[in-house]
Amino acid sequence: MKKNLRVLSYPYTVWMAIFIVVPLFLILFYSLTKGDIHNISSLEFSLESYKKVLEPLYLKVIRDSFLLALVSTMICLVLGYPVALIIANTDHKYRNLLLMLFLVPMWMNFLLRTYAWMSLLSPNGLINRFLTMIGLPRLEIMPGKVAVLLGMVYNFLPFMVLPIYTVLSKIDKHVLEASSDLGGNRLVTFMKIILPLSIPGVVSGITMVFLPAVSTFVISGLLGGGKTPLIGDLIEQQFLFSRNWHFGSSLSIILMVMILISMAVMSRIDKNNQDEGGKAK
Amino acid sequence: MGKNLIELKNLTKRYGDMTAVDSINLTIKENEFVTLLGPSGCGKTTTLRMIGGFEDPDEGQILFEGKLLNPIPAYKRNINTVFQRYALFTHMNVFENIAFGLRIKKIPKNEIERRVKRMLKLVDLEGFEKRNVDSLSGGQQQRVAIARALVNEPKVLLLDEPLGALDLKLRKEMQIELLDMQRSVGITFIYVTHDQEEALTMSDTVVVMNKGLIQQVGTPQDIYNEPLNRFVADFIGESNIIEAIMPEDYKVAFDDVVLDCVDKGFAKNEPVDIVIRPEDIRIVTNPDDGMIKGTVKSVIFKGVHYEMIIESDIREYMVHRTMMFPVGSYVGMNIQPCDIQVMKRGEPL
Numbered sequence A: 001m002k003k004n005l006r007v008l009s010y011p012y013t014v015w016m017a018i019f020i021v022v023p024l025f026l027i028l029f030y031s032l033t034k035g036d037i038h039n040i041s042s043l044e045f046s047l048e049s050y051k052k053v054l055e056p057l058y059l060k061v062i063r064d065s066f067l068l069a070l071v072s073t074m075i076c077l078v079l080g081y082p083v084a085l086i087i088a089n090t091d092h093k094y095r096n097l098l099l100m101l102f103l104v105p106m107w108m109n110f111l112l113r114t115y116a117w118m119s120l121l122s123p124n125g126l127i128n129r130f131l132t133m134i135g136l137p138r139l140e141i142m143p144g145k146v147a148v149l150l151g152m153v154y155n156f157l158p159f160m161v162l163p164i165y166t167v168l169s170k171i172d173k174h175v176l177e178a179s180s181d182l183g184g185n186r187l188v189t190f191m192k193i194i195l196p197l198s199i200p201g202v203v204s205g206i207t208m209v210f211l212p213a214v215s216t217f218v219i220s221g222l223l224g225g226g227k228t229p230l231i232g233d234l235i236e237q238q239f240l241f242s243r244n245w246h247f248g249s250s251l252s253i254i255l256m257v258m259i260l261i262s263m264a265v266m267s268r269i270d271k272n273n274q275d276e277g278g279k280a281k
Numbered sequence B: 001m002g003k004n005l006i007e008l009k010n011l012t013k014r015y016g017d018m019t020a021v022d023s024i025n026l027t028i029k030e031n032e033f034v035t036l037l038g039p040s041g042c043g044k045t046t047t048l049r050m051i052g053g054f055e056d057p058d059e060g061q062i063l064f065e066g067k068l069l070n071p072i073p074a075y076k077r078n079i080n081t082v083f084q085r086y087a088l089f090t091h092m093n094v095f096e097n098i099a100f101g102l103r104i105k106k107i108p109k110n111e112i113e114r115r116v117k118r119m120l121k122l123v124d125l126e127g128f129e130k131r132n133v134d135s136l137s138g139g140q141q142q143r144v145a146i147a148r149a150l151v152n153e154p155k156v157l158l159l160d161e162p163l164g165a166l167d168l169k170l171r172k173e174m175q176i177e178l179l180d181m182q183r184s185v186g187i188t189f190i191y192v193t194h195d196q197e198e199a200l201t202m203s204d205t206v207v208v209m210n211k212g213l214i215q216q217v218g219t220p221q222d223i224y225n226e227p228l229n230r231f232v233a234d235f236i237g238e239s240n241i242i243e244a245i246m247p248e249d250y251k252v253a254f255d256d257v258v259l260d261c262v263d264k265g266f267a268k269n270e271p272v273d274i275v276i277r278p279e280d281i282r283i284v285t286n287p288d289d290g291m292i293k294g295t296v297k298s299v300i301f302k303g304v305h306y307e308m309i310i311e312s313d314i315r316e317y318m319v320h321r322t323m324m325f326p327v328g329s330y331v332g333m334n335i336q337p338c339d340i341q342v343m344k345r346g347e348p349l
Helices: A002-007 A010-031 A048-053 A056-089 A092-107 A110-121 A126-133 A145-170 A173-181 A186-215 A218-224 A231-240 A245-278 B044-052 B094-104 B109-122 B138-150 B168-185 B196-202 B220-225 B230-235
Strands: B004-015 B018-029 B033-037 B059-064 B079-082 B156-160 B188-193 B205-210 B213-218 B240-246 B251-254 B257-260 B270-276 B281-284 B292-301 B306-311 B316-321 B330-335 B341-344
Touching: A010 A245, A048 A056, A048 A245, A056 A092, A056 A145, A056 A186, A056 A231, A056 A245, A092 A145, A110 A126, A110 A145, A110 A218, A145 A186, A145 A218, A173 A186, A173 B079, A186 A231, A186 A245, A218 A231, A231 A245, B004 B044, B004 B188, B018 B044, B018 B059, B018 B188, B018 B205, B018 B213, B033 B044, B033 B196, B044 B079, B044 B156, B044 B188, B079 B138, B094 B109, B094 B138, B109 B138, B109 B168, B138 B168, B168 B196, B188 B196, B196 B220, B205 B220, B205 B230, B213 B220, B213 B230, B230 B240, B230 B270, B230 B341, B251 B270, B281 B306, B281 B316, B292 B316
Parallel strands: B033 B188, B033 B205, B079 B156, B156 B188
Antiparallel strands: B004 B018, B004 B059, B205 B213, B240 B251, B240 B270, B251 B257, B270 B341, B281 B330, B292 B306, B292 B330, B306 B316
């Protein structure tokens, strides 16, 4: 029985090997070499492209990417947690409706949604035309970091709300009643019971927003107008326009390592939280 | 038992068209062990939740020491609850679970330490302070839940089927322990269960409920020996319930027999229900010595006694005796007048 089931995983294993493991090694290979990528015999081992990453210009790009991703993740958390809380506390009858209303924008193509933001925020966009009409100063945020941030928060917010909502909706109602039974008002119940119990959802929400945010390139390209290139834009540029695959690969590897580190940190936080029950304060 | 502690007056709770609790009145005294007993959906848990503050009554009043309790939210009531599935805080250890209420009340640290330790001793969980609640067995989790509630020294402890999830042997042990605790801490317990044996074992007062109405309030002995209606007689213990009439005071008549009883005050030939407990029917080997004659139809060994079904010409009787009469034997049955409980005729079951 067990063996038969294992057979079912073979197609995916093959898929993974061809389209994930092999490309990963190719990226690693390119990042550690220099020379003409079309002529394999001309390739030789080199750390040149990693050195290039350390140039101030590129370090700034990496820093900007992380900062923007961090800020947009925080905004998503601050906006998303209350939303998740509200949905989880809604009567069963309306809960799914509310959840669906929230998710409907996700059914639309990601690019389309970002274009929509463009037409809203652009110097001659809807918002500015409205502001001029009522005689208010124009909003000059696009192209720029603020517009990129708005786009990121808009696109990634559902990834924050969903995991938190899932965890919140699984909290036993009787546990909350127990808290109020023992003298906890709503604030105490939230701080001492709901919040700690929802940490796993917060952690996975942060992970699910931070990862795409740190590597995004479409949003910054469209809404940032190239003024603040992010690490994702840089990688895209190296592969498609500059044709420096070695540099693009080393940037990708660096990004991957950084993501791995942040994931390790997050899972550490999650684990600490879960162990807390075993520790005396 | 002292003065009145809790009074329910015309308490009513509806869910849509369904009336879960239908205008009940009940008085609970200080230090009393009161059990709300009834089948599922009878309104017992809803009543408990209204006292705890988790449901708002649609009508009626809850008085606590003479003061209206309705507008006071759960977290301000001097009442604590042991929930059906314990509802422990899984992200805290045993100590923190029990200390939760005390920490909210901002009680000094050493005082908390002392009171939690005393509770752990009371529920026999010394040394478990730092254990994760998930790592405890059902019985241990139950004790933590009880300690968590009792440490706040409430005037009333509400218990919502607290032993329902435990196996039979553990349940019996916990029944005795709970009773000991109630005696030693001297507070009022309001206990909800559907297990009639549990109710009879533990309570000072049993409140039998059905369909949102209180059927009978009394001591376990009253409830068992003098059920007020068919429902109570049928729900509590085994019983033979027979439709009869009272031709005159101290007599009941059914089928082809007229028996002496100890009840009076019914109208002449008033239809009544009578209850005869299976253990109150004596069997004599000579059928002619019995008030009712019958043939043993089946015998089941129940441990302490045999359960026999004895069939007369007209009906079947359930009889519990420690002596076995083989299937097919023709015997006589005798019933003492005081063992016949006469009730007003109710709806047929």
